[in-house]
Amino acid sequence: MTEHLGAFAAAPRDLHAFIAGLPKAELHVHHVGSASPRIVAELAARHPDSKVPTDPEALADYFTFTDFAHFIDVYLSVVDLIRTPEDVRLLTYEVARDLARQQVRYAELTITPWSSTRRNIDEYAFMDAVEDARKAAEAEFGTVLRWCFDIPGEAGLEAAEETTRLATDDRLRPEGLVSFGLGGPEIGVPRPQFKPYFDRAIAAGLHSVPHAGETTGPETVWDALTHLRAERIGHGTHSFQDPKLLAHLAEHRIPLEVCPTSNIATRAVRTLDEHPIKEFAQAGIVITVNSDDPPMFGTDLNNEYAVAARLLHLDEQGLAALAKNAVDASFLDEPGKARIRNEIDSYTSAWLAP
Numbered sequence: 001m002t003e004h005l006g007a008f009a010a011a012p013r014d015l016h017a018f019i020a021g022l023p024k025a026e027l028h029v030h031h032v033g034s035a036s037p038r039i040v041a042e043l044a045a046r047h048p049d050s051k052v053p054t055d056p057e058a059l060a061d062y063f064t065f066t067d068f069a070h071f072i073d074v075y076l077s078v079v080d081l082i083r084t085p086e087d088v089r090l091l092t093y094e095v096a097r098d099l100a101r102q103q104v105r106y107a108e109l110t111i112t113p114w115s116s117t118r119r120n121i122d123e124y125a126f127m128d129a130v131e132d133a134r135k136a137a138e139a140e141f142g143t144v145l146r147w148c149f150d151i152p153g154e155a156g157l158e159a160a161e162e163t164t165r166l167a168t169d170d171r172l173r174p175e176g177l178v179s180f181g182l183g184g185p186e187i188g189v190p191r192p193q194f195k196p197y198f199d200r201a202i203a204a205g206l207h208s209v210p211h212a213g214e215t216t217g218p219e220t221v222w223d224a225l226t227h228l229r230a231e232r233i234g235h236g237t238h239s240f241q242d243p244k245l246l247a248h249l250a251e252h253r254i255p256l257e258v259c260p261t262s263n264i265a266t267r268a269v270r271t272l273d274e275h276p277i278k279e280f281a282q283a284g285i286v287i288t289v290n291s292d293d294p295p296m297f298g299t300d301l302n303n304e305y306a307v308a309a310r311l312l313h314l315d316e317q318g319l320a321a322l323a324k325n326a327v328d329a330s331f332l333d334e335p336g337k338a339r340i341r342n343e344i345d346s347y348t349s350a351w352l353a354p
Protein backbone atom coordinates (compact mmCIF):
# COMPACT_ATOMS: atom_id res chain seq x y z
CA MET A 1 0.00 0.00 0.00
CA THR A 2 1.25 3.55 -0.70
CA GLU A 3 1.18 5.80 2.37
CA HIS A 4 1.34 9.31 0.95
CA LEU A 5 0.10 10.97 4.13
CA GLY A 6 3.50 10.12 5.59
CA ALA A 7 4.73 13.32 3.93
CA PHE A 8 2.58 15.33 6.33
CA ALA A 9 4.85 14.35 9.20
CA ALA A 10 7.72 16.05 7.37
CA ALA A 11 6.25 19.50 8.09
CA PRO A 12 7.23 20.95 11.48
CA ARG A 13 4.52 20.38 14.07
CA ASP A 14 3.51 24.07 14.29
CA LEU A 15 3.24 24.40 10.52
CA HIS A 16 1.08 21.31 10.51
CA ALA A 17 -1.31 22.91 13.01
CA PHE A 18 -1.20 26.21 11.09
CA ILE A 19 -2.23 24.45 7.87
CA ALA A 20 -5.05 22.57 9.59
CA GLY A 21 -6.68 25.84 10.70
CA LEU A 22 -5.86 27.91 7.61
CA PRO A 23 -8.99 28.87 5.60
CA LYS A 24 -8.51 27.40 2.13
CA ALA A 25 -9.98 27.03 -1.36
CA GLU A 26 -9.77 23.81 -3.38
CA LEU A 27 -9.88 24.22 -7.16
CA HIS A 28 -9.11 20.74 -8.44
CA VAL A 29 -10.93 17.89 -6.74
CA HIS A 30 -13.09 15.21 -8.36
CA HIS A 31 -16.56 14.37 -7.10
CA VAL A 32 -16.35 10.57 -7.22
CA GLY A 33 -12.63 10.67 -6.45
CA SER A 34 -13.46 12.33 -3.12
CA ALA A 35 -15.56 9.45 -1.80
CA SER A 36 -14.09 8.63 1.62
CA PRO A 37 -13.69 4.97 2.70
CA ARG A 38 -16.79 5.46 4.87
CA ILE A 39 -18.85 6.65 1.89
CA VAL A 40 -17.48 3.93 -0.38
CA ALA A 41 -18.48 1.39 2.30
CA GLU A 42 -21.95 2.91 2.60
CA LEU A 43 -22.47 2.92 -1.18
CA ALA A 44 -21.13 -0.63 -1.48
CA ALA A 45 -23.55 -1.74 1.26
CA ARG A 46 -26.39 -0.19 -0.76
CA HIS A 47 -25.23 -2.09 -3.86
CA PRO A 48 -23.71 -5.39 -2.60
CA ASP A 49 -22.96 -6.80 -6.08
CA SER A 50 -19.98 -4.39 -6.40
CA LYS A 51 -16.36 -5.64 -6.46
CA VAL A 52 -15.11 -2.59 -4.53
CA PRO A 53 -13.86 -3.70 -1.09
CA THR A 54 -15.41 -2.06 1.95
CA ASP A 55 -12.84 -3.03 4.56
CA PRO A 56 -10.54 0.05 4.97
CA GLU A 57 -7.30 -2.00 4.75
CA ALA A 58 -8.39 -3.85 1.62
CA LEU A 59 -9.53 -0.52 0.20
CA ALA A 60 -6.09 1.02 0.77
CA ASP A 61 -4.55 -1.84 -1.26
CA TYR A 62 -7.25 -1.46 -3.91
CA PHE A 63 -6.30 2.24 -4.14
CA THR A 64 -2.65 1.46 -4.99
CA PHE A 65 -2.10 2.06 -8.70
CA THR A 66 0.41 0.64 -11.14
CA ASP A 67 -0.09 3.48 -13.63
CA PHE A 68 -2.65 6.06 -14.81
CA ALA A 69 -4.69 3.50 -16.80
CA HIS A 70 -5.00 1.30 -13.71
CA PHE A 71 -6.12 4.33 -11.70
CA ILE A 72 -8.91 5.04 -14.22
CA ASP A 73 -10.07 1.37 -14.07
CA VAL A 74 -10.35 1.54 -10.31
CA TYR A 75 -11.95 5.00 -10.49
CA LEU A 76 -14.66 3.63 -12.78
CA SER A 77 -15.41 0.79 -10.38
CA VAL A 78 -16.27 3.44 -7.77
CA VAL A 79 -18.30 5.37 -10.38
CA ASP A 80 -20.30 2.12 -10.76
CA LEU A 81 -21.37 2.40 -7.11
CA ILE A 82 -23.31 5.59 -7.79
CA ARG A 83 -26.63 4.45 -9.19
CA THR A 84 -29.40 6.62 -7.81
CA PRO A 85 -30.01 10.34 -7.26
CA GLU A 86 -29.85 9.62 -3.52
CA ASP A 87 -26.33 8.12 -3.98
CA VAL A 88 -25.34 11.34 -5.79
CA ARG A 89 -26.77 13.50 -3.03
CA LEU A 90 -25.12 11.49 -0.23
CA LEU A 91 -21.72 11.56 -1.95
CA THR A 92 -21.86 15.30 -2.63
CA TYR A 93 -23.01 16.22 0.87
CA GLU A 94 -20.38 14.01 2.55
CA VAL A 95 -17.61 15.37 0.32
CA ALA A 96 -18.58 18.86 1.49
CA ARG A 97 -18.44 17.70 5.11
CA ASP A 98 -14.87 16.39 4.58
CA LEU A 99 -13.84 19.67 2.94
CA ALA A 100 -15.36 21.72 5.76
CA ARG A 101 -13.41 19.70 8.34
CA GLN A 102 -10.23 20.92 6.65
CA GLN A 103 -11.34 24.57 6.78
CA VAL A 104 -12.04 24.59 3.05
CA ARG A 105 -14.32 27.60 2.58
CA TYR A 106 -14.78 27.22 -1.16
CA ALA A 107 -14.36 24.32 -3.58
CA GLU A 108 -14.85 23.76 -7.30
CA LEU A 109 -15.79 20.11 -7.58
CA THR A 110 -15.25 18.38 -10.92
CA ILE A 111 -18.28 16.28 -11.80
CA THR A 112 -18.62 13.98 -14.82
CA PRO A 113 -22.40 14.08 -15.40
CA TRP A 114 -22.17 11.83 -18.47
CA SER A 115 -20.97 8.94 -16.26
CA SER A 116 -24.19 9.20 -14.27
CA THR A 117 -26.68 9.84 -17.08
CA ARG A 118 -25.28 6.92 -19.06
CA ARG A 119 -25.90 4.77 -15.97
CA ASN A 120 -29.57 5.72 -16.26
CA ILE A 121 -29.72 8.34 -13.55
CA ASP A 122 -32.35 10.81 -14.72
CA GLU A 123 -30.64 14.06 -15.74
CA TYR A 124 -33.06 16.34 -13.89
CA ALA A 125 -32.85 14.20 -10.74
CA PHE A 126 -29.04 14.29 -11.00
CA MET A 127 -28.95 18.09 -11.16
CA ASP A 128 -31.44 18.36 -8.27
CA ALA A 129 -29.31 16.00 -6.17
CA VAL A 130 -26.07 17.97 -6.54
CA GLU A 131 -27.84 21.30 -6.06
CA ASP A 132 -29.70 20.07 -2.99
CA ALA A 133 -26.39 18.88 -1.46
CA ARG A 134 -24.66 22.15 -2.40
CA LYS A 135 -27.29 24.27 -0.66
CA ALA A 136 -27.38 22.03 2.42
CA ALA A 137 -23.57 22.05 2.66
CA GLU A 138 -23.40 25.83 2.47
CA ALA A 139 -26.12 26.25 5.10
CA GLU A 140 -24.83 23.58 7.48
CA PHE A 141 -21.02 23.64 7.03
CA GLY A 142 -20.43 27.13 5.59
CA THR A 143 -18.52 25.65 2.66
CA VAL A 144 -19.42 27.13 -0.72
CA LEU A 145 -19.40 24.59 -3.55
CA ARG A 146 -19.31 25.25 -7.26
CA TRP A 147 -19.26 22.74 -10.12
CA CYS A 148 -16.98 22.03 -13.06
CA PHE A 149 -18.62 19.61 -15.52
CA ASP A 150 -15.93 17.66 -17.36
CA ILE A 151 -15.86 15.68 -20.59
CA PRO A 152 -14.40 12.18 -20.04
CA GLY A 153 -12.12 12.54 -23.08
CA GLU A 154 -11.50 8.84 -23.67
CA ALA A 155 -15.24 8.25 -24.04
CA GLY A 156 -15.19 10.25 -27.28
CA LEU A 157 -17.23 12.91 -28.99
CA GLU A 158 -20.62 11.47 -28.08
CA ALA A 159 -19.74 11.97 -24.42
CA ALA A 160 -18.43 15.45 -25.27
CA GLU A 161 -21.72 16.34 -26.97
CA GLU A 162 -23.79 15.03 -24.07
CA THR A 163 -21.65 16.81 -21.46
CA THR A 164 -21.94 20.08 -23.39
CA ARG A 165 -25.71 19.69 -23.63
CA LEU A 166 -26.00 19.01 -19.90
CA ALA A 167 -23.81 22.06 -19.15
CA THR A 168 -25.50 24.54 -21.48
CA ASP A 169 -29.21 23.65 -21.62
CA ASP A 170 -30.94 26.33 -19.55
CA ARG A 171 -33.53 23.87 -18.25
CA LEU A 172 -30.82 21.56 -16.88
CA ARG A 173 -27.77 23.60 -16.11
CA PRO A 174 -27.39 23.83 -12.33
CA GLU A 175 -27.00 27.19 -10.60
CA GLY A 176 -23.65 26.16 -9.10
CA LEU A 177 -22.01 25.38 -12.45
CA VAL A 178 -19.08 27.72 -13.20
CA SER A 179 -16.68 25.85 -15.45
CA PHE A 180 -16.10 23.21 -18.10
CA GLY A 181 -13.31 20.64 -18.07
CA LEU A 182 -11.76 17.68 -19.82
CA GLY A 183 -10.46 14.68 -17.87
CA GLY A 184 -9.40 11.06 -18.13
CA PRO A 185 -6.36 9.73 -19.99
CA GLU A 186 -4.49 12.13 -22.30
CA ILE A 187 -2.55 9.58 -24.36
CA GLY A 188 -4.43 9.01 -27.62
CA VAL A 189 -6.99 11.71 -26.73
CA PRO A 190 -5.88 14.89 -28.55
CA ARG A 191 -7.27 18.11 -27.05
CA PRO A 192 -8.05 20.00 -30.32
CA GLN A 193 -10.99 17.70 -31.18
CA PHE A 194 -12.87 19.15 -28.19
CA LYS A 195 -12.65 22.76 -29.42
CA PRO A 196 -16.28 23.01 -30.67
CA TYR A 197 -17.58 21.78 -27.30
CA PHE A 198 -15.44 24.22 -25.33
CA ASP A 199 -16.50 27.02 -27.69
CA ARG A 200 -20.15 26.31 -26.87
CA ALA A 201 -19.51 26.06 -23.13
CA ILE A 202 -17.52 29.31 -23.13
CA ALA A 203 -20.25 31.03 -25.16
CA ALA A 204 -22.69 29.90 -22.46
CA GLY A 205 -20.59 31.70 -19.84
CA LEU A 206 -18.52 28.84 -18.46
CA HIS A 207 -14.81 29.05 -17.66
CA SER A 208 -12.40 26.68 -19.40
CA VAL A 209 -10.33 24.43 -17.10
CA PRO A 210 -9.13 21.30 -18.95
CA HIS A 211 -6.64 18.78 -17.59
CA ALA A 212 -3.45 18.95 -19.66
CA GLY A 213 0.16 17.90 -19.31
CA GLU A 214 -0.65 15.42 -16.54
CA THR A 215 0.43 12.29 -18.39
CA THR A 216 1.64 13.81 -21.67
CA GLY A 217 4.08 16.56 -22.56
CA PRO A 218 3.94 20.35 -22.85
CA GLU A 219 2.37 20.24 -26.33
CA THR A 220 -0.90 19.14 -24.67
CA VAL A 221 -0.80 22.26 -22.49
CA TRP A 222 -0.24 24.42 -25.56
CA ASP A 223 -3.23 22.70 -27.20
CA ALA A 224 -5.37 23.37 -24.13
CA LEU A 225 -4.40 27.05 -24.24
CA THR A 226 -4.77 27.50 -27.98
CA HIS A 227 -7.75 25.32 -28.85
CA LEU A 228 -9.68 25.12 -25.58
CA ARG A 229 -8.87 28.66 -24.36
CA ALA A 230 -7.87 27.32 -20.94
CA GLU A 231 -8.02 29.88 -18.11
CA ARG A 232 -6.36 27.49 -15.66
CA ILE A 233 -4.60 24.22 -16.38
CA GLY A 234 -5.49 21.00 -14.53
CA HIS A 235 -2.07 19.70 -13.42
CA GLY A 236 0.17 21.03 -16.23
CA THR A 237 2.86 18.86 -14.67
CA HIS A 238 4.97 18.35 -17.80
CA SER A 239 5.02 22.07 -18.64
CA PHE A 240 8.46 22.12 -17.01
CA GLN A 241 9.87 20.49 -20.17
CA ASP A 242 9.29 23.66 -22.22
CA PRO A 243 10.84 26.93 -20.99
CA LYS A 244 8.76 28.94 -23.48
CA LEU A 245 5.59 27.45 -22.04
CA LEU A 246 6.71 28.26 -18.48
CA ALA A 247 7.33 31.86 -19.54
CA HIS A 248 3.94 32.03 -21.29
CA LEU A 249 2.06 30.68 -18.24
CA ALA A 250 3.85 33.17 -16.00
CA GLU A 251 3.41 36.16 -18.30
CA HIS A 252 -0.30 35.52 -18.88
CA ARG A 253 -0.89 34.57 -15.24
CA ILE A 254 -2.50 31.26 -16.12
CA PRO A 255 -2.61 29.33 -12.85
CA LEU A 256 -1.63 25.70 -12.61
CA GLU A 257 -3.77 23.40 -10.47
CA VAL A 258 -0.87 21.43 -9.04
CA CYS A 259 -1.71 18.11 -7.34
CA PRO A 260 1.64 16.74 -6.13
CA THR A 261 0.57 13.53 -4.38
CA SER A 262 -1.77 12.60 -7.24
CA ASN A 263 1.16 12.76 -9.65
CA ILE A 264 3.10 10.28 -7.49
CA ALA A 265 0.11 7.96 -6.96
CA THR A 266 -0.61 7.70 -10.71
CA ARG A 267 3.15 7.50 -11.42
CA ALA A 268 3.16 10.61 -13.58
CA VAL A 269 6.16 11.72 -11.46
CA ARG A 270 8.56 9.34 -9.70
CA THR A 271 9.00 11.00 -6.31
CA LEU A 272 7.83 14.17 -4.56
CA ASP A 273 11.40 15.47 -4.54
CA GLU A 274 11.40 15.28 -8.34
CA HIS A 275 8.09 17.14 -8.65
CA PRO A 276 8.40 20.22 -10.91
CA ILE A 277 6.50 22.50 -8.50
CA LYS A 278 9.86 24.13 -7.69
CA GLU A 279 10.48 24.93 -11.36
CA PHE A 280 6.96 26.42 -11.58
CA ALA A 281 7.67 28.68 -8.59
CA GLN A 282 11.05 29.74 -10.01
CA ALA A 283 9.39 30.60 -13.34
CA GLY A 284 6.94 32.91 -11.53
CA ILE A 285 3.85 30.85 -12.35
CA VAL A 286 0.72 31.23 -10.22
CA ILE A 287 0.61 27.95 -8.30
CA THR A 288 -2.48 26.55 -6.63
CA VAL A 289 -2.22 23.34 -4.63
CA ASN A 290 -5.00 20.75 -4.79
CA SER A 291 -5.85 17.19 -3.80
CA ASP A 292 -7.46 15.72 -7.01
CA ASP A 293 -8.88 12.39 -5.71
CA PRO A 294 -7.86 12.57 -2.04
CA PRO A 295 -8.91 9.23 -0.47
CA MET A 296 -7.79 7.32 -3.57
CA PHE A 297 -4.35 8.92 -3.30
CA GLY A 298 -4.09 8.68 0.50
CA THR A 299 -4.04 12.44 0.88
CA ASP A 300 -6.13 15.48 1.65
CA LEU A 301 -5.77 19.21 0.98
CA ASN A 302 -3.96 19.82 4.28
CA ASN A 303 -1.38 17.22 3.34
CA GLU A 304 -0.89 18.84 -0.09
CA TYR A 305 -0.17 22.17 1.66
CA ALA A 306 2.35 20.39 3.91
CA VAL A 307 3.99 18.85 0.83
CA ALA A 308 4.15 22.27 -0.85
CA ALA A 309 5.61 23.81 2.33
CA ARG A 310 8.38 21.24 2.30
CA LEU A 311 9.14 21.40 -1.43
CA LEU A 312 8.97 25.21 -1.66
CA HIS A 313 10.38 25.99 1.82
CA LEU A 314 7.27 27.95 2.80
CA ASP A 315 6.65 29.45 6.22
CA GLU A 316 3.26 30.61 7.50
CA GLN A 317 3.25 33.73 5.30
CA GLY A 318 4.18 31.61 2.28
CA LEU A 319 1.36 29.18 3.02
CA ALA A 320 -1.10 32.04 3.44
CA ALA A 321 0.03 33.41 0.04
CA LEU A 322 -0.51 29.96 -1.48
CA ALA A 323 -4.02 29.82 0.00
CA LYS A 324 -4.74 33.30 -1.43
CA ASN A 325 -3.51 32.19 -4.87
CA ALA A 326 -6.34 29.65 -4.91
CA VAL A 327 -8.89 32.24 -3.85
CA ASP A 328 -7.69 34.68 -6.53
CA ALA A 329 -7.66 31.99 -9.24
CA SER A 330 -11.14 30.76 -8.32
CA PHE A 331 -14.40 31.60 -10.07
CA LEU A 332 -16.03 32.84 -6.88
CA ASP A 333 -17.51 36.34 -7.04
CA GLU A 334 -15.43 39.31 -5.77
CA PRO A 335 -17.21 39.76 -2.40
CA GLY A 336 -16.78 36.04 -1.72
CA LYS A 337 -13.08 36.21 -2.60
CA ALA A 338 -12.58 39.26 -0.37
CA ARG A 339 -14.26 37.49 2.54
CA ILE A 340 -11.92 34.45 2.35
CA ARG A 341 -8.81 36.58 1.75
CA ASN A 342 -9.65 38.60 4.88
CA GLU A 343 -10.17 35.42 6.85
CA ILE A 344 -6.77 34.12 5.73
CA ASP A 345 -5.11 37.40 6.74
CA SER A 346 -6.82 37.54 10.15
CA TYR A 347 -6.00 33.91 10.88
CA THR A 348 -2.35 34.36 9.90
CA SER A 349 -1.91 37.59 11.88
CA ALA A 350 -3.46 36.01 14.97
CA TRP A 351 -1.26 32.93 14.59
CA LEU A 352 1.93 34.99 14.25
CA ALA A 353 1.07 37.53 16.97
CA PRO A 354 3.61 37.41 19.82
Ligand SMILES: O=C(O)c1cccc(C(=O)CC[C@H]2O[C@@H](n3cnc4c(=O)[nH]cnc43)[C@H](O)[C@@H]2O)c1
Binds near residue numbers: 030112153154
Ligand atom coordinates in the same frame (compact mmCIF):
# COMPACT_ATOMS: atom_id res chain seq x y z
O1 LIG B 1 -18.13 6.60 -16.89
C1 LIG B 1 -17.79 5.83 -17.79
O2 LIG B 1 -18.45 4.82 -18.07
C2 LIG B 1 -16.56 6.09 -18.59
C3 LIG B 1 -16.32 5.40 -19.75
C4 LIG B 1 -15.15 5.65 -20.47
C5 LIG B 1 -14.22 6.59 -20.01
C6 LIG B 1 -14.49 7.26 -18.83
C7 LIG B 1 -13.48 8.21 -18.31
O3 LIG B 1 -12.52 8.53 -19.00
C8 LIG B 1 -13.66 8.79 -16.99
C9 LIG B 1 -12.44 9.54 -16.54
C10 LIG B 1 -12.74 10.54 -15.45
O4 LIG B 1 -11.70 10.47 -14.52
C11 LIG B 1 -11.79 11.60 -13.75
N1 LIG B 1 -10.51 11.85 -13.11
C12 LIG B 1 -10.31 11.70 -11.80
N2 LIG B 1 -9.05 11.99 -11.48
C13 LIG B 1 -8.43 12.33 -12.63
C14 LIG B 1 -7.12 12.74 -12.91
O5 LIG B 1 -6.20 12.81 -12.07
N3 LIG B 1 -6.83 13.01 -14.22
C15 LIG B 1 -7.77 12.93 -15.18
N4 LIG B 1 -9.03 12.56 -14.94
C16 LIG B 1 -9.36 12.25 -13.67
C17 LIG B 1 -12.23 12.70 -14.65
O6 LIG B 1 -13.24 13.45 -14.05
C18 LIG B 1 -12.69 11.97 -15.91
O7 LIG B 1 -13.84 12.47 -16.46
C19 LIG B 1 -15.65 7.04 -18.13
Ligand SMILES: [Zn+2]
Binds near residue numbers: 028183292
Ligand atom coordinates in the same frame (compact mmCIF):
# COMPACT_ATOMS: atom_id res chain seq x y z
ZN1 LIG C 1 -7.98 15.84 -11.88
